[in-house]
Amino acid sequence: MRLSVLLILGLLAACGRLGQIGKPPELSPTDTGYELSAMANPGLPQVVELRTELDQASLWRGGRNSLLGDRRAEGRGDILTVVIEIDDKAEISNSTQRSRSGTESLGIPQLFGIPQRIDEKLPDGASLADAVSTSSNSVSAGDGSVRRNEKLTLRVAATVVNQLPNGVLQIQGSQEVRVNFEIRELIVTGYVRPQDISRQNEITYDKIAAARISYGGRGQITDVQQPRYGQQIVDAILPF
Template structure:
């Protein structure tokens, strides 16, 4: 295969992820975990319930979810709740270190049965056993480092209960996509929540979600412009400097 053909294939591969003149496509709803949980029937409840009294369905004081005072919080597979994400974190870390060390060693044989004096005559000029070995060493190291980070994010997203674990913990998943012109912003959230942490307004904050996975990003023309080109990324991954 000629070099021209290889170059054309590389250009086509690079352009395959960017659709010229077209906005990024939204994810089909049929492929999301939310819809799968809604269309799949959950296991029947095994808890014994009190028998329904005659005329109780017409009372305003029943505890049914559809009544005036009923608990309408999400608790079953396919139910929807609101996840409130309010992140306002800042961290400042600074470290400094200073280390120094010095060492000195010497060995001399000025007199040993007259051997140093006799050997000095046979040694090269300037060499003598009077100061056989002398070593001096010193080292110093100093380092400083600091990290400053500030994050602020306020979002709200509707999530769906995709599974109810054997211990009653709810597994949730939510996906939100907003497309403005040729830029698509997407928000993903998954995790595990306790039913008791869901408020009466059917909301839960992100800090009460175990194993929370929150992703907020986008794709489109603006995202492509701020990203380095494929050739530059390849060079940065290979070049050692």
């Protein structure tokens, strides 16, 4: 019964992939999701600017579209650039060694003559004078090391999808690049403070709270690198 279920699941998975043979993987649609919703419905403006005829004729206006205006993202629907430059190195080495030995002995040679009376009834060679004698010896040693090196440099445009009551901005950005039959996708989400956004309307990844950065791919190369479904099922089921 279990074998039949596994075969059916394998056939269903294979049928789903048969439709992709000879075709490049499709890009995700851009007309759905939180980003388009935030851009299409940015919300009501909190400040209404009243311009007079003198203000319209002036070269030094204070709006965002002026020459010296602040173009940083500040509300729902605005776009900013996320700069991802990860260059982390970690190296940990631990070594432990432990040894212990112990010896215990217990005897009752004299106790109101009671041991002598008991010894008469014990088998030959047995005596309470050396009733219990134990010894133990244990040795343990361990050695471990961790070495990691990661380097990643990326830039992606993200959209402000929500503004929290305290002014913190929730951002979400995605990027997909298709080369032949392989898609490389980058996804960034998190929370940023407006004051951390630079004058160039950029923010680095280390200033994003609850940052979730995903960089991967899908396509023919990724499929070849992954184990077959049957192998994954066997690895999950086998206890050894």
